Amino acid sequence: MSEQFTRREFLQSACITMGALAVSTTGADKAFAATSTSTPNTSGMPSCDVLIIGSGAAGLRAAVAARKKNPNLSVVVVSKVMPTRSATTMAEGGINGVIDFSEGDSFELHAKDTVKGGDFLVDQDTALKFATYAGAAIHELDYLGMPFSRNAKGEVNKRYAGGASKIRCNFASDKTGHILTHTCLDDALKHGVKFLMDHHMLDLSIENGRCEGVVLRNIRTGDIAPVRAKSVVLATGGYTRVFWNRTSTPFIATGDGAAAVLRAGLVFKDPEMLQFHPTGVCHGGTLITEAARGEGGILLNNQGERFMKRYVPNKMELAPRDIVARSIETEIREGRAFGHDMEAYVLLDVTHLGKEKIMRDLPQIRHIGMLFENMDLVEKPIAIRPTAHYSMGGIHVTSIDTMATPAPGLYAAGEAACVSIHGANRLGGNSLCDATVTGKIAGTNAAEYAAKADFGAGKRLNDLTLKWTSHFKEITGSGKGNVNDMYALREELGAANWYNMGIFRTESKLLELADKHAEFQARYNAIRIPNANPVFNTAYTEYVELGNLLLASRAALMGATARKESRGSHYREDYLKRDDANFLDWKDVVVGQFKIEERKY
Amino acid sequence: MKFIIDRFDGKKNYQQTYTVEKKDIEALTLLGTLLFIKQHQDITLNFTASCRMAICGACGVRVNGHAYLACDTKMTELFEEYKDADTFRISPLSNYTVISDLAVDWEPSIENLRKVKPGLVAKSEFSEKEGCRQNQEEYDRIVGQWDCILCGVCASECNKLSADRSDYMEPFVYTRAWKVANDSRTKDPMIHVKPTVTNGLWNCVHCHECTNRCPKHISAAEDIAGLRAMAMRKGLNSGVGPAHAKSFYTDLVEDSGRLNEIRLALRTEGMSTALRAAANKE
Ligand SMILES: Cc1cc2nc3c(=O)[nH]c(=O)nc-3n(C[C@H](O)[C@H](O)[C@H](O)COP(=O)(O)OP(=O)(O)OC[C@H]3O[C@@H](n4cnc5c(N)ncnc54)[C@H](O)[C@@H]3O)c2cc1C
Ligand code: SF4
Ligand code: SF4
Ligand code: FES
Numbered sequence: 001m002s003e004q005f006t007r008r009e010f011l012q013s014a015c016i017t018m019g020a021l022a023v024s025t026t027g028a029d030k031a032f033a034a035t036s037t038s039t040p041n042t043s044g045m046p047s048c049d050v051l052i053i054g055s056g057a058a059g060l061r062a063a064v065a066a067r068k069k070n071p072n073l074s075v076v077v078v079s080k081v082m083p084t085r086s087a088t089t090m091a092e093g094g095i096n097g098v099i100d101f102s103e104g105d106s107f108e109l110h111a112k113d114t115v116k117g118g119d120f121l122v123d124q125d126t127a128l129k130f131a132t133y134a135g136a137a138i139h140e141l142d143y144l145g146m147p148f149s150r151n152a153k154g155e156v157n158k159r160y161a162g163g164a165s166k167i168r169c170n171f172a173s174d175k176t177g178h179i180l181t182h183t184c185l186d187d188a189l190k191h192g193v194k195f196l197m198d199h200h201m202l203d204l205s206i207e208n209g210r211c212e213g214v215v216l217r218n219i220r221t222g223d224i225a226p227v228r229a230k231s232v233v234l235a236t237g238g239y240t241r242v243f244w245n246r247t248s249t250p251f252i253a254t255g256d257g258a259a260a261v262l263r264a265g266l267v268f269k270d271p272e273m274l275q276f277h278p279t280g281v282c283h284g285g286t287l288i289t290e291a292a293r294g295e296g297g298i299l300l301n302n303q304g305e306r307f308m309k310r311y312v313p314n315k316m317e318l319a320p321r322d323i324v325a326r327s328i329e330t331e332i333r334e335g336r337a338f339g340h341d342m343e344a345y346v347l348l349d350v351t352h353l354g355k356e357k358i359m360r361d362l363p364q365i366r367h368i369g370m371l372f373e374n375m376d377l378v379e380k381p382i383a384i385r386p387t388a389h390y391s392m393g394g395i396h397v398t399s400i401d402t403m404a405t406p407a408p409g410l411y412a413a414g415e416a417a418c419v420s421i422h423g424a425n426r427l428g429g430n431s432l433c434d435a436t437v438t439g440k441i442a443g444t445n446a447a448e449y450a451a452k453a454d455f456g457a458g459k460r461l462n463d464l465t466l467k468w469t470s471h472f473k474e475i476t477g478s479g480k481g482n483v484n485d486m487y488a489l490r491e492e493l494g495a496a497n498w499y500n501m502g503i504f505r506t507e508s509k510l511l512e513l514a515d516k517h518a519e520f521q522a523r524y525n526a527i528r529i530p531n532a533n534p535v536f537n538t539a540y541t542e543y544v545e546l547g548n549l550l551l552a553s554r555a556a557l558m559g560a561t562a563r564k565e566s567r568g569s570h571y572r573e574d575y576l577k578r579d580d581a582n583f584l585d586w587k588d589v590v591v592g593q594f595k596i597e598e599r600k601y
Numbered sequence: 602m603k604f605i606i607d608r609f610d611g612k613k614n615y616q617q618t619y620t621v622e623k624k625d626i627e628a629l630t631l632l633g634t635l636l637f638i639k640q641h642q643d644i645t646l647n648f649t650a651s652c653r654m655a656i657c658g659a660c661g662v663r664v665n666g667h668a669y670l671a672c673d674t675k676m677t678e679l680f681e682e683y684k685d686a687d688t689f690r691i692s693p694l695s696n697y698t699v700i701s702d703l704a705v706d707w708e709p710s711i712e713n714l715r716k717v718k719p720g721l722v723a724k725s726e727f728s729e730k731e732g733c734r735q736n737q738e739e740y741d742r743i744v745g746q747w748d749c750i751l752c753g754v755c756a757s758e759c760n761k762l763s764a765d766r767s768d769y770m771e772p773f774v775y776t777r778a779w780k781v782a783n784d785s786r787t788k789d790p791m792i793h794v795k796p797t798v799t800n801g802l803w804n805c806v807h808c809h810e811c812t813n814r815c816p817k818h819i820s821a822a823e824d825i826a827g828l829r830a831m832a833m834r835k836g837l838n839s840g841v842g843p844a845h846a847k848s849f850y851t852d853l854v855e856d857s858g859r860l861n862e863i864r865l866a867l868r869t870e871g872m873s874t875a876l877r878a879a880a881n882k883e
Contacts, residue, residue: 082707084751085651085659099732142732145721145781147740147747154734172747178656179747186781190720195711198700220700221611250651286654368654371675374628487640531645535611536701539644 045458047228048074049450050443051214053201053257054235055079056086057177057432058414058439060184062233063193065443070451075193075443078216080200080252080541083188084181087237087250087415088435091177092289092364094159094169095141095436096429097134105166107131114430117163118392118423119568120584121270126400130421133441134433138170141436146183148172161428162290162321169429174289174364180432200541202468204232204260204410205461211410212456214260215464217472219541222534224469226461230450231409233442234261235435238391238415239552240274241545243502244494245342247388248280248287252545257416258395259548262555266407267396269418271552272559275426275569276503278324280387281372282345288384290428292365293317295357297350299328300381301336307346322425322569325386329503338383342495349381386503390426392569393559394418403442409449409456413442424568476540481528486539489527490546493520497553501560506574510561517554524550604638606646607692609699619643623687631679632660632671635691635703648703655816658750661757662703663692668757670816694757696766705753713770717778717796724788739785746780746824748817749773755811755821761804769801772811772821779824782831794832802828 050066052059055077066075077083098105110131115122142148142156149157149171161169172179198219205212205226213228239255240247247253258268279288293299299317301307311327312319319327331337332344339345350358350365355378358366362377369377395412397403397419403411414435421434500513524547529539565579566572604619619638626634632650639646648671650660655673662671664679679689697705727733756762756771778797782790805825812820 081649081651081659082751083711085649085657089657089750090652090654136730139732140729143723143727143729145723145784145786147735147744147784150735150737150740154736156732173744175656175748178750182747182749182751185714186719186721186777189711189715190718195708197707197711220706250657251653252651284653371630371654371673374675374677483644484641486644529644533610533645536647536704537645538647538649538704539639 045213045226045228045461047213047455048076049230050075050233050446051227051229051231052077052233052235052443052446053079053214054086054233054237054414054416055081055083055185055195055197056088056235056237056414057180057184057435058088058237058416058442059233059235060181060188060193061436061439062235062411062413062443062446063188064184064191065440066233066447066450067191067193069444069447073447073450075447076196077188077193078196078199078201078214080198080219080256082197083195084185085250085252086181087253088177088184088432089181090248090250090287091180091432092174092287093161094171094176094429095138095180095432096161096164096169096427097136097138097433098131098166098168099135099138099156099170100158100168103166105168107135109165110134110168113164114421114427115423117425117427117430117568118421119425119578120580121273121420121423121567123420126420129400130434130437133437137433137436137440141180141183144183144187146172146179148179163427164429174291177432180436184436198536200544201236201256201260202544203464204234204264205456205458205464206264206266206407206410207456207460210408210456211405212458213461215461215468217468217541219536219538222472222537224465224472226458226465228455228458228461229409230453230455231411231446233403233439233446234395234410234412234416235414235439235442236416238394239271239549239556240388240391242274242494242549242553242556243285243388243498244490244549245283246280246285246385246494246498246502248277248285249389253391254545254548255391255552256545256548257412258393258555259551261395261405261412262551264407266405266410268393268552268555269396269420270393270424270559271555272501272557272563272570273392273422273424273568274388274556275390275392276322276325276386277389278321278328278386279348279384281368282339282343282383282385283372285385285387286368286372287387287389288348288365288368288382290321292348292350292362293324295350295361296353297348298352299324299384300347300349301331302338302346303336305336307331307336321428322571325503326571328384328386332385333504342491342498345383345385347381348377348384350377351379351381388502390422390431391415392418392422392424392426393556397438400438400441402445403438404445404449409453411442411446413438417442424570472534472540475527475543476529476532476537478528479530479532481530483530485527486529486543486546489520489523490542490549493546493549493553496520497556501553501557503571505560505570505572507561507572510557513557514561517550517557521550521554602687603689604634605688605690606638606702607690608646608702609693610645611701617643627676627680629676630672631662631664631669631674631676634676635662635671646703647701656750658752661694661752661754663694663757665690666692668694668754668814670752670754673816694753696756696759696762696771697753707751707753710751710753710756710771710774713774713800714777716770716800717774717781717793719777719781719793721781721784721786722788722792723786727786733786735785743780743784745819746776746783749776749780749819750817752816754814754816755819758810758814760808760810761801761806769804770797772805772825773819774800775802775805775828776819776821776824779827783827790831791835794828794835797828798832802832
């Protein structure tokens with residue numbers, strides 16, 4: 001069935017371009033109209049039934065689910081880069097999901113660990129459903145062709161991941177995310193999913209409370225155009241780049257989805273919840289995985305002291321991520337580290353493990369040391385510092401049953417979404433299965449909705465498009481601006497967020513940051529890009545992304561200031577305790593009106 | 602030192618020379634150097650990168666004609682390789698349509714991947730509910746090909762593509778097909794092999810350039826040999842292949858799929874056409 005469909009799709013020119021879309025009465029649009037089940041689009045704007053923004057695991061699984069739910073629908077995946085260049089590709093460790101119950105593991109235990117890990121900001125029913133779907137997802141991925149590492153019985157192999165009470169982190173060597181991405185891409189191709197790559201979603205249009213489509217910029221040509229869709233799935237990943245050079249995540253993790261949602265007046269939930277990993281390389285924050293400490297690596301300060309013995313003597317370097325991260329930052333703050341400012345660091349030493357063991361068990365980490373610190377960790381300890389790793393907060397979704405936002409027609413999935421699975425801290429291995437599981441649910445429900453819905457009127461969409469068209473001219477067309485202005489601001493924003501809203505947070509620092517944000521925003525608005533060429537203008541892409549990072553930073557700051565307690569990765573030195581009475585059932589940020597709202601379930 | 606970069610602004614091609622201090626870039630990667638130039642000298646310079654840790658495949662470019670993964674290449678390595686040259690020429694990947702400067706068009710590559718139907722169709726004994734079984738040996742057989750990050754380095758180096766792109770696909774597309782055809786869980790390898798036969802499988806000239814530069818040490822050339830052997834074997838057994846294909850079979854070195862080099866020139870074209878005709882008939 002799907003085999004035949006794929007062939008026909010392929011003949012219809014499976015990979016559409018914006019140009020083809022724009023000629024709405026012919027070509028690709030006609031192909032869409034022919035397969036569409038409900039009212040055709042008559043506005044003259046390009047359109048499709050289900051539009052998915054993002055091509056990480058969440059976006060790709062959503063696309064396949066939508067096609068499976070209703071093969072008559074046109075499903076298009078938009079990505080600002082080539083489909084496989086996502087954060088998903090970078091994940092190494094593994095993907096959680098209970099498939100082996102022989103050692104007493106269960107969905108309930110997985111859910112319980114998730115709730116505990118998230119410091120009880122997790123919605124408990126959601127966690128249980130999530131754990132149940134996660135188990136099924138592993139078998140499904142295996143069936144789709146994902147080459148998991150195998151145990152002696154030929155079953156999917158698993159390893160331990162932090163915070164888990166049982167071993168349930170299934171893996172494919174040390175590149176689980178890469179393997180997952182390519183499995184998902186192959187499956188999407190098999191199901192006739194179309195791609196619009198090098199297309200940047202600039203904005204989302206909500207009219208009369210309902211989602212009617214998005215504004216896309218074809219990065220290749222510079223064309224800015226509205227695309228109408230009956231339903232939209234936002235799978236745009238996280239916003240950890242608010243810390244610019246202190247994150248393990250890719251350049252593209254700029255919170256475009258969350259920012260678009262904020263601009264449209266919808267809710268960005270738990271924006272202050274950002275996870276830190278203890279060991280990123282000093283220059284640029286690329287991840288040195290836990291394996292380095294797991295295999296026996298030790299942490300040293302500038303006195304040559306193994307400082308973890310002062311913090312957690314019984315566990316030392318193997319203490320939980322957040323504790324190790326705070327210990328390192330304390331050493332830095334108290335002057336017992338090397339370097340200074342954003343380049344301050346402590347040392348991670350594995351030299352005592354010997355060349356042979358390092359080459360055999362930690363080759364990837366050694367390679368990273370070579371690339372980023374220009375040194376060989378067989379011979380010397382490597383400079384490391386904590387690095388931002390994951391966004392628990394995201395676009396507010398009403399329930400894991402649908403992954404729908406409160407705006408009809410709009411869905412969110414993966415790291416971009418917040419359905420309160422991870423709460424205040426995500427467990428290792430839980431985000432790949434989040435993306436896989438929630439992507440599928442969002443896709444299925446978006447297809448169901450699209451089959452019944454009509455296109456929106458598209459008026460606001462048109463207005464937004466005009467706004468962005470003139471924005472491009474205004475920002476790039478003046479011939480003014482210095483080459484480094486934007487990049488310097490981006491570094492400053494990252495550093496200011498890191499110092500004032502990083503691992504340690506206090507009222508005074510957060511207030512200071514609010515002033516800085518205001519200043520940054522003013523500078524941002526005044527920046528001009530000295531490149532008027534519409535063709536592949538990456539500087540303009542970066543400019544738009546920086547605007548989104550500013551918005552996400554301000555939302556995170558509001559959350560961090562208002563949350564007067566410490567919970568999970570949100571650590572307030574002026575409120576060291578968790579405060580369930582006031583903050584358990586709490587609060588989302590609606591930056592559209594710049595106010596904090598009560599959370600409702 | 603100088604970097605001469607091949608540029609394209611959407612309308613015209615030109616070269617631009619950037620001068621940078623060696624000390625500013627010698628501890629960096631090639632990607633670091635490109636970012637340095639963009640952020641300090643010329644904001645209009647375009648290239649692509651995402652992960653900066655050699656796994657997303659976004660940053661393939663050429664240095665002095667040869668393809669490299671920019672984030673995985675240290676400047677010191679380049680200094681060594683090019684004997685302390687003080688000028689480097691940086692160009693976009695070859696055999697791709699350039700969109701702008703060092704950014705190339707990946708859309709046709711994705712469509713080629715689509716042609717070989719890379720999605721696994723599992724044997725009927727396996728199910729979505731319970732997954733599959735695979736032993737270590739079967740797993741090892743395919744795991745190398747799964748390392749492919751779609752960086753395009755092999756395609757840039759491919760002699761066949763440089764000669765004629767019209768009847769051939771990027772080497773990694775064949776690797777993709779082989780990866781799934783050779784998987785023990787696959788129901789029918791021919792689902793993936795056949796489209797390679799009709800899309801240039803026999804046109805590889807076995808120069809192994811693809812293999813030499815792959816950052817993940819994948820040999821598309823070997824994978825092509827594997828596909829050829831499988832095509833021959835299956836074709837002959839099931840009668841799909843043309844009758845006269847049998848004579849060529851003797852040219853194959855023990856199922857390795859490599860044609861006897863001396864007869865290669867004489868016979869590849871015939872083979873290719875015959876197989877293409879056969880596959881079209883279906
Ligand atoms: C180094 C590293 C290691 C990790 N290790 C693990 C691990 O071991 N286990 C685990 O479970 N998780 C791990 N994670 C986390 C995990 O990889 C991610 O959380 C998860 O993959 C997110 O998937 P996603 O599909 O939601 O988003 P992403 O994979 O981030 O995809 C986002 C997509 O959206 C697109 N996009 C964004 N904005 C726009 C826009 N404006 N217009 C168009 N397209 C847009 C991007 O192009 C991209 O395709 C790791 C992350 C990193 C960085
Ligand atoms: S086979 Fe190697 S060179 Fe070719 S795309 Fe894959 S990783 Fe890159
Ligand atoms: S061996 Fe074949 S695929 Fe590889 S570079 Fe040569 S012609 Fe291209
Ligand atoms: S930037 Fe991802 S491979 Fe180089």
